[in-house]
Amino acid sequence: MKKAIYTLAFIGALYSCKTTQTPNQDEPVIASIDLVNVENDKVSVEINPDKFTTANTTFYIPKTVPGTYSTDNYGKFIENFKALDYNGNELEFEKVDDNSWFVPNAKDLDKVSYQVNDTYDIEGEEGVFSPSGTNIEAGKNFMLNLHGFVGYFENEKEEAYQLQIKRPHSLIPGTALSKTVAASTSMEFKEDIFSLKRYFEVIDNPIMYATPDTTSFMVEGMEVLINVYSPNKKYTSKSIKPGIEKMISAQKQFLGEIDNTGKYAILLYLSDSETQDARGFGALEHHTSTVVVLPESMQPQQLEETMTDVVSHEFFHILTPLNVHSKEVHYFDYNDPKMSQHLWMYEGVTEYFANLFQINQGLIDKQDFYGRISDKIKTAQQFDDTMPFTEMSKNILEEPYKDSYYNVYLKGALIGMALDIRLRELSDGDMGILDLMKALSNKYGMDKPFNDEELFNDIVSLTYPEIRTFLETYISGSTPIPYQEFFEKVGLTESEAQVNTGYFIKGQIPYIDGDPATKELFFRENIEFNSFLKKLGVKGGDIIKSVNDEEYNIQNVYNLIMTAESWEEGEKVNFVVVRNGEELQLSTTASQPTDTETTLTEEELSENSQEVKLRNAWLKG
DSSP states (O other), X not given: OEXXXXXXXXXXXXXXXXXXXXXXXXXXXXXXXXXXXXXXXXEEEEEEOOOOOSSOEEEEOOSOOTTTOSOOOGGGGEEEEEEEETTSOEEOOXXXXXXXXXXXXXXXXXXXXXXXXXXXXXXGGGGOOGGGSOEEETTTEEEEOGGGTOOEETTOTTSOEEEEEEXXXXXXXXXXXXXXXXXXEOSSOEEEEEEESSHHHHHTSOEEEESSOEEEEEEXXXXXXXXXXXXXXXXXXXXXXXXXXXXXXXXXXXHGGGOOOSEEEEEEEEEOTTSSOOOOOEEEEOSSEEEEEEETTSOHHHHHHHHHHHHHHHHGGGTTTTTSOBHHHHXXXXXXXXXXXXXXXXXXXXXXXXXXXXXXXXXSOHHHHHHHHHHHHHHHXXXXXXXXHHHHHHTTTSTXXXXXXXXXXXXXXXHHHHHHHHHXXXXXXXXXXXXXXXXXXXXXXXXXXXXXXXXXXXXXXHSOTHHHHHIIIXXXXXXXXXXXXXXXXXXXXXXXXXXEOOSSEEXXXXXXXXXXXXXXXXXXXXXXXXXXXXXXXXXXXXXXXXXXXXXXXXXXXXXXXXXXXXXXXXXXXXXXXXETTEEEEEEEEOOOOEEEEEEEEEOOOOTTSHHHHHHHHHHHO
């Protein structure tokens, strides 16, 4: 999962016991979703399992899902739950908690029914990250992240499912799924039917229903589908296509033979900042698709750059955790999750690849790549640099570890970089971290998980004995990475320079953040501000009330960023902020913001030097 820079809310090992009933493999669980008869912005759902032989059962809606690393309690959005017998009569049930319903008389249970409320138009979205959330806008758009709509019965996560989705004629499904039965049609609606092997495949295949706006292209045998929902028609799938095609073509070239995905779907939802709409921007990965939520108000170049950073991150998840993952991920317990130790690999190495491939394939220049690395180092140092990454990962849903989650995109990526350089050094340039991930993918793959505690042994056996010291020192150990030592190996040195920034953002690092519960914007603490903010006199923790008499919050933050870019040199700018409960007025004049930055520069060395050879192998493979 990649939470973009615009995101303002930084964000199992137990296998289910064998059921005592004898399931009929020819009778899948039927999940019916009605997108035609929407009532009070709610969608009706029925889940019809095979006949139970157990005395009782429990029905679950996920508490959390793979890739989010957060507790979201999707059951909070379920209303009017009913358990029905074969005559349509209501059975007794007990709501155990937000996400589970206990039915004591399971032998009489025919099906359950309920209504689903969406997350996008709920105040603060209840903390749910938009790309993993849901949208219900009758006749216009339905974002079906199916973990928010379809649940499972106790011990039946491995049963086959059939999705039956009733939809208006005017909307089509955007998904990597193929219909297994021709859509049935009536004058009032169409019905799409999809067959899936188990519950994981249900939640692994999001569907976005919208008016037709789709395009596709082929890249080295892989079909890429682009589906766009732009409420004000600012963007279309065809306008998005050139940037996406260029990016994925470069990724496929970078990956080589490792990718075995035949079809990949990009579902892009563009949020309207003028309405109460999705507010957490970024993306969530799946095996063959990704859901992306971004503000529709973005300018074309910014949208293309953000799509490159965000979608490329999600696409690289086909390596890990989709093809290389532990039992905690493979047998994920949606309501009592046991987390893996290896977020450094799942998210960190993925984020590293999302940057490395761009320099490798010539999409960015060296200095841009070095600048990104420098930014990650500077921001990562705001976190506890002695916290073992395996310990943080294993406990990522709990305090104090969950507050360090954003660091997986920072130090996690830097771990990937340092490991890459060390592998290149030991192999005289022949082996890098991409080669390691290919070897792990060949050893395991999508359907063969590894034991969490054995991954380091596997990595050492596939590489060099010296790598164990790296893993145990910098990943499971508490020693900070000595970055300069690694940079010296590839002929890089650190130097300070003045660089231009935006008013509220520097590169990929924002100076402001937001509280999804209150929707308030505030200046981040423990961060050095640019020259403009220093001149303005803001302090970390100051809450932004208004700028030039215009009120701002999470919902229209992007308008603030874009408006600031149009300020003229010398123009007076007035802020109203709240500091320690007191409202203050701060004023200054607009000027190009700058910041002192530690940057990486290449030493003047012979092209035949060991350092330059190693650098070329690192950056170009």
